[in-house]
Amino acid sequence: MNSFQKSIVIAVASLGLGSAALAASDPGPASSGEGSHWSAFGSHGAKSAERIARRQAALHDKLSLSPAQEAAWKTFTDKLQATAPARPEGASSVTMTAPERADRMVTFLQAAQQRAAVRAQAVKEFYSALSPEQQKIFDSQFHGRHHHFGRG
Numbered sequence: 001m002n003s004f005q006k007s008i009v010i011a012v013a014s015l016g017l018g019s020a021a022l023a024a025s026d027p028g029p030a031s032s033g034e035g036s037h038w039s040a041f042g043s044h045g046a047k048s049a050e051r052i053a054r055r056q057a058a059l060h061d062k063l064s065l066s067p068a069q070e071a072a073w074k075t076f077t078d079k080l081q082a083t084a085p086a087r088p089e090g091a092s093s094v095t096m097t098a099p100e101r102a103d104r105m106v107t108f109l110q111a112a113q114q115r116a117a118v119r120a121q122a123v124k125e126f127y128s129a130l131s132p133e134q135q136k137i138f139d140s141q142f143h144g145r146h147h148h149f150g151r152g
Contacts, residue, residue, distance in 0.1 A: 059141050063134050076126035083115040083122075 056077060065073055093101055123142070130138060 072129035079122035
């Protein structure tokens with residue numbers, strides 16, 4: 001296994017472990033949505049979306065894309081957005097048996113691996129549309145974790 005594949009496996013496993021911990025602490029949906037883990041996640045998700053949008057805009061500006069490259073940028077960002085994981089559905093992990101939770105984790109990790117493959121392909125396609133100078137900028141700014149763009 002090459003280092004890129006190892007990185008993907010480690011990232012997916014880390015994401016899975018974190019999600020398992022969150023799922024284990026999830027008491028189930030609250031009737032009003034207030035006070036539940038997922039209501040807090042929803043507000044964090046909005047802040048995260050704003051941060052991602054700012055980073056996208058900053059990367060877009062730094063790349064100085066030509067009008068011909070704008071379609072590739074739109075395709076790239078649309079694919080990344082489409083691979084954002086959704087809130088898990090189904091029974092609360094509190095009411096699940098250990099084998100059911102294990103099966104749920106396997107399903108989650110398989111879906112995460114598929115999303116990672118789609119994101120990797122989107123990066124490759126967009127990268128090929130960039131000039132060598134733009135590729136250097138992209139290399140320094142795009143870190144690929146949860147489709148964050150740049151730093152700071």
